[in-house]
Amino acid sequence: MTTTHETPDMATGRPPGDLSRLLFGHLHRSDQQRWGHVYLQGLLRTDGKKTVRRMAAVVTGSEAASTSLHQFVNASPWEWAPARGELARWAARSLPVRAWTLAPAVLPKRGNCSAGVHQRFLPESGRTVNCQLGLGLFLDAGQTHVPVDWRLFLPPRFTRDEAVRDRAKIPATTRPQPLWDHALRLVQEMTSWSNGRTAPVVADLTALCDVAPLAQRLQGGGHAFVLAIPGQTTLAGPELPPGERESARGLLLRRGVRHPAGAGRQVISYDTPVRGLRPDGERDHGAGRLMAEWDAGSGRPGRIWLTNITDRHPAELLELARSPQGARASIDRMGEDFGLLDFEGRSFPGWHRHMTLVSAAYACSTLEGMAQA
Numbered sequence: 001m002t003t004t005h006e007t008p009d010m011a012t013g014r015p016p017g018d019l020s021r022l023l024f025g026h027l028h029r030s031d032q033q034r035w036g037h038v039y040l041q042g043l044l045r046t047d048g049k050k051t052v053r054r055m056a057a058v059v060t061g062s063e064a065a066s067t068s069l070h071q072f073v074n075a076s077p078w079e080w081a082p083a084r085g086e087l088a089r090w091a092a093r094s095l096p097v098r099a100w101t102l103a104p105a106v107l108p109k110r111g112n113c114s115a116g117v118h119q120r121f122l123p124e125s126g127r128t129v130n131c132q133l134g135l136g137l138f139l140d141a142g143q144t145h146v147p148v149d150w151r152l153f154l155p156p157r158f159t160r161d162e163a164v165r166d167r168a169k170i171p172a173t174t175r176p177q178p179l180w181d182h183a184l185r186l187v188q189e190m191t192s193w194s195n196g197r198t199a200p201v202v203a204d205l206t207a208l209c210d211v212a213p214l215a216q217r218l219q220g221g222g223h224a225f226v227l228a229i230p231g232q233t234t235l236a237g238p239e240l241p242p243g244e245r246e247s248a249r250g251l252l253l254r255r256g257v258r259h260p261a262g263a264g265r266q267v268i269s270y271d272t273p274v275r276g277l278r279p280d281g282e283r284d285h286g287a288g289r290l291m292a293e294w295d296a297g298s299g300r301p302g303r304i305w306l307t308n309i310t311d312r313h314p315a316e317l318l319e320l321a322r323s324p325q326g327a328r329a330s331i332d333r334m335g336e337d338f339g340l341l342d343f344e345g346r347s348f349p350g351w352h353r354h355m356t357l358v359s360a361a362y363a364c365s366t367l368e369g370m371a372q373a
Helices: 017-024 030-045 052-060 063-074 081-094 162-167 179-193 212-220 248-255 314-320 323-337 348-372
Strands: 099-108 118-122 127-140 145-152 201-203 225-228 257-260 266-277 283-295 300-307
Touching: 017 030, 017 081, 017 348, 030 052, 030 063, 030 348, 052 063, 063 348, 081 127, 081 145, 081 179, 081 348, 099 179, 099 323, 127 179, 127 323, 127 348, 145 179, 145 323, 145 348, 179 212, 201 323, 212 225, 212 266, 212 283, 248 266, 248 283, 248 300, 257 314, 266 314, 283 314, 300 314, 323 348
Parallel strands: 099 201, 201 225
Antiparallel strands: 099 127, 118 127, 127 145, 225 300, 257 266, 266 283, 283 300
């Protein structure tokens, strides 16, 4: 049943006027600005599934407005990047940001026509699903994780088959990219929006891609990072030949130093060089550290992390490494309450616009809730 709240000014109601103006101020047409505002209110005020018909009825009182909402997201020619930049700057001004967290969002889909849809095996559930795979950048403020930017993974058929590309409205300049490259582009875009003020990049993408290229480019680009890595990853300085390099798990077991982490917990760490690849193609090395929470029961390290932050205690960095869990919780809530899974279109631009508006709705609700707490 479609319902409306009695007042649109409550915490989960109308978006603040300044945010709405920031998000849609770059749009030249007043009708685009209006429908952007209506879509955002619909995501905030509509209970249950956020179809354009139900959102139109809640906000405008007429389901007939759903055609305009659908056109605004899927067909109206507006760029989502400026809106995301404004959202990122607005959220960064409002939050004590401690990290930029990268987290994947698996979005189940029916059929095979939606942009980026493919079959993917999910190790955590042991199932293969038909889905889109998005990668988001979240501003981590401890208990709060606000999404501000997204990338959509595209399997090769969406860029190599001209008919498929045209049907999904994928730009001709879009090329196949590995997921680690999508992650890097998110960091680079956020850096451009923040005028060079950065935060440590935190991610656990080990189930999705090879994270070594990402670590190398973050190191070479001067970005601090805390990245989960597979235990079998080999790490060593340039002076050692490949045959003498040890795995990350082996280094921690044989050479790691344990530190108390409070509440009877222990952290094990080992200082190791981190290889970097600079934007000019030159390679370099810097100081780095392997670390993991020590599992006393098994006598082995748990999830292993690589960082180039060496001036903070490993226990503090492992606390930061919990950030992906918070981002995943935000993704779950966006799916339950903010329409993350309810996009009705199939196009590449429509997906990006919907994700932008869902992120804005979530940020608005979250930050207003913090202000009223």
